[in-house]
Amino acid sequence: MPIEILMPALSPTMTEGNLAKWNIKEGDTVRSGDVIAEIETDKATMEVEAVDEGVVGKIVVPEGTPSVAVNSVIAVLLEEGETADDIATLDVTRASGATSDPAPIATDLPAMAEHAEPKPAETPILVEPEYVGPMVTQTVREALRDAMAEEMRRDPTVFLMGEEVAQYQGAYKVSQGLLEEFGDKRVIDTPITEYGFAGLACGASWGGLKPIVEFMTFNFSMQAMDHVVNSAAKTLYMSGGQMGTSIVFRGGNGAASRVGAQHSQCFAAWYSQVPGLKVVAPWSGEDAKGLLKAAIRDPNPVVFLENEIMYGQTFDVPESADFVLPIGKAKIEREGKDVTITAFSRMVGFALEAAKLLAEEGIQAEVINLRTIRPLDKATIINSVKKTNRIVSVEEGWPQSGVGAEIAAVMMEEAFDHLDAPVKRVTGEDVPMPYAANLEALTLPSPEKIAAAAKAVCYA
Amino acid sequence: MAKAAKPATDAKSKAPARRRGASPKTSAEELLSYYRDMLLIRRFEEKSGQLYGMGLIGGFCHLYIGQEAVVVGVHANALPQDTVITSYRDHGHMLVCGMDPKGVMAELTGREGGYSKGKGGSMHMFSREKNFFGGHGIVGAQVPLGTGLAFAHKYNGDGGVCYTYFGDGSVNQGQVYESFNMAQLWSLPVLYIIENNKYGMGTAVHRASSTTELYQRGSAHGIPGAQVDGMDVLAVRDATAKALEHVRGGKGPYILEMLTYRYRGHSMSDPAKYRSKEEVTKVRSEQDPIDNLRTVILKTKAADEAALKAIDAEIKTIVTEAADFSKQSPEPALSELYTDILVEA
Numbered sequence: 114m115p116i117e118i119l120m121p122a123l124s125p126t127m128t129e130g131n132l133a134k135w136n137i138k139e140g141d142t143v144r145s146g147d148v149i150a151e152i153e154t155d156k157a158t159m160e161v162e163a164v165d166e167g168v169v170g171k172i173v174v175p176e177g178t179p180s181v182a183v184n185s186v187i188a189v190l191l192e193e194g195e196t197a198d199d200i201a202t203l204d205v206t207r208a209s210g211a212t213s214d215p216a217p218i219a220t221d222l223p224a225m226a227e228h229a230e231p232k233p234a235e236t237p238i239l240v241e242p243e244y245v246g247p248m249v250t251q252t253v254r255e256a257l258r259d260a261m262a263e264e265m266r267r268d269p270t271v272f273l274m275g276e277e278v279a280q281y282q283g284a285y286k287v288s289q290g291l292l293e294e295f296g297d298k299r300v301i302d303t304p305i306t307e308y309g310f311a312g313l314a315c316g317a318s319w320g321g322l323k324p325i326v327e328f329m330t331f332n333f334s335m336q337a338m339d340h341v342v343n344s345a346a347k348t349l350y351m352s353g354g355q356m357g358t359s360i361v362f363r364g365g366n367g368a369a370s371r372v373g374a375q376h377s378q379c380f381a382a383w384y385s386q387v388p389g390l391k392v393v394a395p396w397s398g399e400d401a402k403g404l405l406k407a408a409i410r411d412p413n414p415v416v417f418l419e420n421e422i423m424y425g426q427t428f429d430v431p432e433s434a435d436f437v438l439p440i441g442k443a444k445i446e447r448e449g450k451d452v453t454i455t456a457f458s459r460m461v462g463f464a465l466e467a468a469k470l471l472a473e474e475g476i477q478a479e480v481i482n483l484r485t486i487r488p489l490d491k492a493t494i495i496n497s498v499k500k501t502n503r504i505v506s507v508e509e510g511w512p513q514s515g516v517g518a519e520i521a522a523v524m525m526e527e528a529f530d531h532l533d534a535p536v537k538r539v540t541g542e543d544v545p546m547p548y549a550a551n552l553e554a555l556t557l558p559s560p561e562k563i564a565a566a567a568k569a570v571c572y573a
Numbered sequence: 574m575a576k577a578a579k580p581a582t583d584a585k586s587k588a589p590a591r592r593r594g595a596s597p598k599t600s601a602e603e604l605l606s607y608y609r610d611m612l613l614i615r616r617f618e619e620k621s622g623q624l625y626g627m628g629l630i631g632g633f634c635h636l637y638i639g640q641e642a643v644v645v646g647v648h649a650n651a652l653p654q655d656t657v658i659t660s661y662r663d664h665g666h667m668l669v670c671g672m673d674p675k676g677v678m679a680e681l682t683g684r685e686g687g688y689s690k691g692k693g694g695s696m697h698m699f700s701r702e703k704n705f706f707g708g709h710g711i712v713g714a715q716v717p718l719g720t721g722l723a724f725a726h727k728y729n730g731d732g733g734v735c736y737t738y739f740g741d742g743s744v745n746q747g748q749v750y751e752s753f754n755m756a757q758l759w760s761l762p763v764l765y766i767i768e769n770n771k772y773g774m775g776t777a778v779h780r781a782s783s784t785t786e787l788y789q790r791g792s793a794h795g796i797p798g799a800q801v802d803g804m805d806v807l808a809v810r811d812a813t814a815k816a817l818e819h820v821r822g823g824k825g826p827y828i829l830e831m832l833t834y835r836y837r838g839h840s841m842s843d844p845a846k847y848r849s850k851e852e853v854t855k856v857r858s859e860q861d862p863i864d865n866l867r868t869v870i871l872k873t874k875a876a877d878e879a880a881l882k883a884i885d886a887e888i889k890t891i892v893t894e895a896a897d898f899s900k901q902s903p904e905p906a907l908s909e910l911y912t913d914i915l916v917e918a
Contacts (some may be wrong), residue, residue: 121626124842145619146638146836146857157844162837164623184627272728298728304758309717309751316721316735319706320656322728343711344718351697353690354913356706388914412916 115199116165116190122183123159129183130154135176141169167192170200249432254424256398257287260405261325263434265295268323271409274301274310275327284329285424311337315344318360325409328364331380331418345414346389359412366418367458367509368557374545379510384416385487391440392487394418396461398428400484403438411440420459443490449477452567453497455520456507457483460558464507467563478567486516495528502533503570507563512540534570539563599807601875607806608870609884611641611863614665616892617674621681624896625841630681634695637665639836642862643768644669646809647736650817654733658706658719660740661696670705674891678899686902690909713746715739720752723763734762734820742773744787753794760825764816767830774839775847788830796826803831804860
């Protein structure tokens with residue numbers, strides 16, 4: 114069978130081009146790789162190389178022909194033992210001017226929409242088993258340390274790396290005692306090189322390990338975001354399910370105190386936009402321990418957003434090494450019938466204080482500790498709003514495209530008929546964090562701001 | 574010219590002589606296997622270019638034509654536990670790792686039978702089974718990732734080495750040096766292979782790099798390096814063997830700068846106006862890795878014309894079958910859109 118040489122496309126968008134020049138004539142022998150022609154578009158001129166070997170049997174489209182359709186036959190090659198007569202058997206009607214076959218793209222839009230419909234938000238409400246074991250009073254810092262130590266005892270592939278995590282015992286003393294127990298093979302001080310060690314940890318995960326990467330604070334994770342998003346979050350999908358990235362990125366997130374704009378930023382909304390990541394933000398000691406253990410056991414990349422100001426706060430924490438909380442499940446910290454307040458991380462404490470203020474005025478607020486930002490536990494929020502018909506979202510981060518913006522959208526899409534008032538957001542002000550104490554206080558949410566917002570949606 | 578670089582502090586480095594022709598210890602079988610592997614990559618890539626031209630492959634498609642000796646020569650030294658990672662110019666690396674040409678080609682055409690079920694494409698393909706870890710689309714990102722695979726080799730004590738390939742275009746990315754530093758600091762078993770094909774997209778090396786002796790780029794971190802004729806598969810194989818003595822010996826990373834050349838544009842849509850036709854023609858006619866090995870094979874009587882012709886025919890069949898498979902395999906089911914985002918625990 115003679116071989117058809119087709120008009121090639123130089124780019125995905127090219128549909129036709131000019132056949133500027135032939136470098137071969139009928140009767141010439143060509144080898145694969147030989148430059149046989151030049152074609153041009155309004156953007157570029159390119160050489161066409163032969164892919165197959167043979168003798169040029171026929172030049173179908175002469176040089177100088179403009180607007181030759183992509184995929185039309187421009188020449189015919191004869192293989193060994195064939196003659197020009199064999200060309201007669203070929204259908205060369207697809208030559209210049211004839212319409213080329215469309216690219217075989219089966220875009221059946223209605224069918225696509227049907228198949229692509231995301232799963233409905235109405236996931237069944239999981240009832241969290243009540244923990245009834247012994248409790249211990251400890252700080253969030255200690256709860257995080259215990260979570261890591263317990264998981265490192267359980268699984269020898271788990272290791273911790275980050276700046277100052279080993280000999281210094283953690284910049285915020287979260288990894289206190291881990292180097293002594295697990296040694297420097299598993300508790301590793303890194304250079305200050307976020308982009309590098311975040312990428313290295315993703316590679317180590319593919320090599321069968323379970324890295325816990327500590328960012329001294331998440332502000333520095335911006336240096337490493339390429340690996341968090343492009344390497345950790347997307348590889349499972351890009352590999353057709355062959356190769357996931359089992360990894361935890363953890364560290365302090367959000368505003369600390371008087372450290373200014375570059376060190377006071379919430380990354381919850383940033384990371385929660387990325388499919389392939391889980392984003393967790395604990396508030397209490399119980400959250401810290403149960404969720405960090407869950408994050409370490411999870412086969413997916415988990416961004417674990419702690420808060421520096423919470424590290425020193427004390428809670429009653431389940432003592433058992435088997436205590437694990439489910440990722441993707443919010444917790445109702447306080448029940449109420451009049452208004453729902455959602456919050457995460459340090460803001461849960463503010464919301465509970467606001468609830469006390471509201472109670473003094475006869476308003477019963479239901480406070481939801483989101484615990485996980487992605488996947489968001491929509492079911493718990495919607496169920497609460499069905500009862501209260503009003504909702505206020507609280508976060509430290511900026512308003513635009515924030516977690517509250519997402520919750521407001523979910524309410525519009527999935528709970529509109531249950532709302533008696535528009536959703537209200539309490540967020541960090543839309544400014545870089547100022548240093549001055551009075552301006553910093555003005556920037557952040559407060560129990561009073563939250564209470565005021567709750568009263569506003571209650572028209573009280 | 575071959576050059577070797579030890580850390581800048583050690584000036585006594587010796588330049589190994591460049592090898593020419595078959596080493597006495599290279600068997601006919603080895604020569605033919607290199608020839609076959611290089612030819613498979615060449616023909617596969619030519620076919621990819623053709624399918625791209627027909628609209629069957631979309632997006633970005635970066636061909637490896639001209640650089641075949643690099644990956645074939647390096648991989649001739651690989652042990653089963655070793656791992657491989659590279660950039661988006663990755664088709665040759667996958668074939669040499671033993672991945673099925675049908676699965677690779679079907680991924681290029683975005684079909685269900687592709688290695689990533691059509692969800693990755695030319696630049697994002699993986700085979701855990703064959704220890705090939707991608708296929709990465711962000712210039713330089715594979716360098717810390719490969720260093721991490723080496724970290725796992727050391728942590729697991731499996732004796733493996735990670736071959737981390739990257740181009741001259743990526744050597745000015747900061748994360749490359751972050752990786753060099755940690756690899757040397759922690760003596761990680763990683764072989765860095767810089768495929769210097771002289772142009773990072775359209776920018777010649779000397780226009781992008783303040784120093785163009787890329788094998789010396791690890792000297793600030795004390796990493797030794799050598800420059801190798803990347804168009805000579807035997808020189809590549811031997812330089813790699815020497816570097817691996819260092820890496821497998823627990824002494825940490827090593828850098829090999831392979832001087833090579835890509836015949837085609839950076840990607841399929843690159844008209845390559847930044848270099849002259851004469852330059853390309855000269856390399857192709859004088860330094861082509863496949864033609865030169867063919868000459869060696871015939872001269873040393875490792876095989877005759879008929880035997881080589883039989884290999885050519887065998888390769889042609891493999892590539893034709895891969896292309897046919899890649900056209901016949903269906904597009905992924907629409908239900909695949911929402912799978913493989915998270916591992917269900």
